[in-house]
Amino acid sequence: MSSNTHGLPLHTHKPSRRTTANRIFAVLYGCATLALLSHHALSLLNSTTLTSFFITLTFLISDSILAFMFATTQSFHMRPIYRKEFPENLIRVVEESEFPALDVFISTADPYKEPPMNVVNTALSVMAYDYPIQKVSVYVSDDGGSSLTLFALMEAAKFARHWLPFCRNNNIVDCSPEAYFAIDRDSHLSDQVENIKVMYKRMEVRVKNVIERGKVAQEYITREEEIQAFSKWTEEFTRQDHPTVIQVLLESNKDKDITGNLMPNLIYVSREKSKTSTHHFKAGALNVLIGVRYGSLVEDYFTGYRLQCEGWKSIFCHPDRAAFYGDIPINLVEVLNQNKRWAIGLLEVAFSKFSPITFGTRAMGPLMGLAYAHSGFWPIWSIPIISYAFLPQLTLLNGLTIFPKVSEPWFLLYVYLFLGAYIQDLLDFVLAGGTFYRWWNDQRMWIIRGLSSYLFGLIEFLLKYSGISTHGFNLTSKVLDEDQRKRYEQGTMEFGVSSPLFVPLTMAAIVNLAAFAWGHVEVFRGTNNNLEGLFVQMFIAGFGVVNCIPIYEAIIFRSDGGKIPRKTSVVATFLAFLLYLAAHVTLRNSAAKSVF
Numbered sequence: 070m071s072s073n074t075h076g077l078p079l080h081t082h083k084p085s086r087r088t089t090a091n092r093i094f095a096v097l098y099g100c101a102t103l104a105l106l107s108h109h110a111l112s113l114l115n116s117t118t119l120t121s122f123f124i125t126l127t128f129l130i131s132d133s134i135l136a137f138m139f140a141t142t143q144s145f146h147m148r149p150i151y152r153k154e155f156p157e158n159l160i161r162v163v164e165e166s167e168f169p170a171l172d173v174f175i176s177t178a179d180p181y182k183e184p185p186m187n188v189v190n191t192a193l194s195v196m197a198y199d200y201p202i203q204k205v206s207v208y209v210s211d212d213g214g215s216s217l218t219l220f221a222l223m224e225a226a227k228f229a230r231h232w233l234p235f236c237r238n239n240n241i242v243d244c245s246p247e248a249y250f251a252i253d254r255d256s257h258l259s260d261q262v263e264n265i266k267v268m269y270k271r272m273e274v275r276v277k278n279v280i281e282r283g284k285v286a287q288e289y290i291t292r293e294e295e296i297q298a299f300s301k302w303t304e305e306f307t308r309q310d311h312p313t314v315i316q317v318l319l320e321s322n323k324d325k326d327i328t329g330n331l332m333p334n335l336i337y338v339s340r341e342k343s344k345t346s347t348h349h350f351k352a353g354a355l356n357v358l359i360g361v362r363y364g365s366l367v368e369d370y371f372t373g374y375r376l377q378c379e380g381w382k383s384i385f386c387h388p389d390r391a392a393f394y395g396d397i398p399i400n401l402v403e404v405l406n407q408n409k410r411w412a413i414g415l416l417e418v419a420f421s422k423f424s425p426i427t428f429g430t431r432a433m434g435p436l437m438g439l440a441y442a443h444s445g446f447w448p449i450w451s452i453p454i455i456s457y458a459f460l461p462q463l464t465l466l467n468g469l470t471i472f473p474k475v476s477e478p479w480f481l482l483y484v485y486l487f488l489g490a491y492i493q494d495l496l497d498f499v500l501a502g503g504t505f506y507r508w509w510n511d512q513r514m515w516i517i518r519g520l521s522s523y524l525f526g527l528i529e530f531l532l533k534y535s536g537i538s539t540h541g542f543n544l545t546s547k548v549l550d551e552d553q554r555k556r557y558e559q560g561t562m563e564f565g566v567s568s569p570l571f572v573p574l575t576m577a578a579i580v581n582l583a584a585f586a587w588g589h590v591e592v593f594r595g596t597n598n599n600l601e602g603l604f605v606q607m608f609i610a611g612f613g614v615v616n617c618i619p620i621y622e623a624i625i626f627r628s629d630g631g632k633i634p635r636k637t638s639v640v641a642t643f644l645a646f647l648l649y650l651a652a653h654v655t656l657r658n659s660a661a662k663s664v665f
């Protein structure tokens with residue numbers, strides 16, 4: 070329990086009752102994994118043909134990676150705890166005057182991918198925090214260097230004079246105007262709500278108008294300090310090359326709201342940019358204030374990890390009411406591009422001199438090191454996922470048995486390893502508050518990522534590592550398309566655009582379906598001796614087919630804007646056929662034999 074001189078806790082924790090079961094399972098599963106790996110190693114040494122050598126080698130590598138990732142996952146299972154927070158005790162423990170000053174940093178980088186009204190809402194909700202107002206400073210960092218974003222923030226500063234007292238006097242909890250007005254408020258505040266809503270909507274119209282026109286119209290710039298601020302956007306001013314712009318929009322010791330109360334600080338900052346010096350993306354933007362580490366596209370992971378290595382102690386709070394809400398992309402190509410960037414950034418840390426496996430375990434101990442390694446090595450999941458998405462299926466299509474028969478003891482080992490991993494994952498998910506349906510989609514997304522963003526991230530990282538290419542920060546779009554949102558709410562996957570990221574997963578969908586269908590033909594014809602030998606391969610192909618149902622729908626049945634474009638389906642079908650031909654030529658002499 071973390072208590073203080075007043076004896077009142079701010080948070081407590083208790084260990085999970087699953088701890089012992091988790092530890093026993095880790096030992097049993099670890100032994101089973103070692104048995105499988107040693108079987109692969111022996112088979113490799115005893116392999117008699119080149120085909121069996123390469124197939125066994127592929128499984129040895131893939132299963133070693135699965136075993137490594139399983140080992141890293143155990144760090145989360147060794148000592149799980151439940152924490153409870155008591156924010157209501159804060160005021161009894163510390164005098165309000167002793168609360169520390171609070172700097173909140175909001176970053177934005179492109180007014181067309183990150184709509185300025187979202188930034189305005191974020192800034193307003195932070196300014197209206199239930200916290201001593203003069204201690205709050207909000208910094209908006211604009212890496213887009215956009216006069217449109219500055220205009221939106223100027224509007225926010227004016228609206229805040231009404232919004233902050235409204236929130237304070239009416240104990241409003243949803244302090245983001247967008248979130249507050251999204252719900253119908255049938256209360257005694259109706260008139261007040263109506264007035265402030267009209268004010269908000271007018272501001273929204275002005276901001277959206279400016280964004281649509283792409284410039285701040287003269288009629289909107291009236292005050293001398295506004296003219297001065299916008300004069301910095303000269304002809305030479307571009308988003309990649311411009312001087313620093315700092316604009317104090319509200320000053321806590323001077324500006325007052327409409328009820329005469331002081332306001333928090335609100336400061337717009339667009340740091341200097343030059344085409345000749347690297348600006349380190351968000352990490353560089355953050356360094357306008359906190360001390361963030363450079364060298365990875367996932368600055369949050371890298372900085373948090375390095376601070377932990379240096380002895381920083383943090384705790385994970387998960388209160389019932391979320392402290393923050395974030396934006397997530399709702400169409401697949403945005404998700405996969407975002408995940409690809411994370412994959413590259415994580416590998417930049419995993420294979421650096423600060424690798425969690427070496428540096429991390431030395432600095433923080435094996436459990437913390439492994440926990441960070443779990444994220445750092447995230448993209449290497451793609452290797453086993455790709456192997457299991459294609460190899461059992463291509464061999465099945467060519468009549469080659471590569472797994473033990475149902476009657477052999479090794480078959481039970483496979484069953485144990487598969488069910489053990491999946492059931493533990495499902496339990497973790499459900500005990501953390503998820504549903505079976507969400508878990509199913511989550512594991513489906515894991516497979517999809519393995520066949521796209523992890524794979525492309527791994528390749529791009531290797532290209533960068535070998536000096537062949539570089540990569541930048543591809544900003545995630547936060548713009549919401551109404552049709553896409555509707556499909557997202559119905560649980561329909563959004564493909565829509567033609568992207569190389571969709572090709573391997575469409576190929577996998579085709580190859581799995583073909584193998585599953587062909588396996589049935591083989592079993593019914595009795596050609597390849599039976600279901601016994603082909604069962605594991607058919608099960609994997611069938612599991613692939615069930616996971617790929619949204620892909621078949623998106624290729625064949627859908628006509629909305631979110632379907633898979635014809636170009637992607639044609640390219641993927643052609644490549645899947647080439648892959649089959651290559652496998653056929655390689656495996657034809659091994660047909661009707663067993664490799665396991």
Ligand SMILES: O=c1ccn([C@@H]2O[C@H](COP(=O)(O)OP(=O)(O)O[C@H]3O[C@H](CO)[C@@H](O)[C@H](O)[C@H]3O)[C@@H](O)[C@H]2O)c(=O)[nH]1
Binds near residue numbers: 183350369543544546
């Ligand atoms: O040159 C840049 C690029 C990005 N950003 C800002 O960085 C943030 C993160 O970019 P975004 O494209 O939204 O990345 P996401 O992947 O969606 O964000 C997650 O992953 C990032 C690491 O890749 C973390 O920085 C974020 O906190 C985390 O929410 C955004 O606010 C951007 O405006 C900048 O300030 N300057």
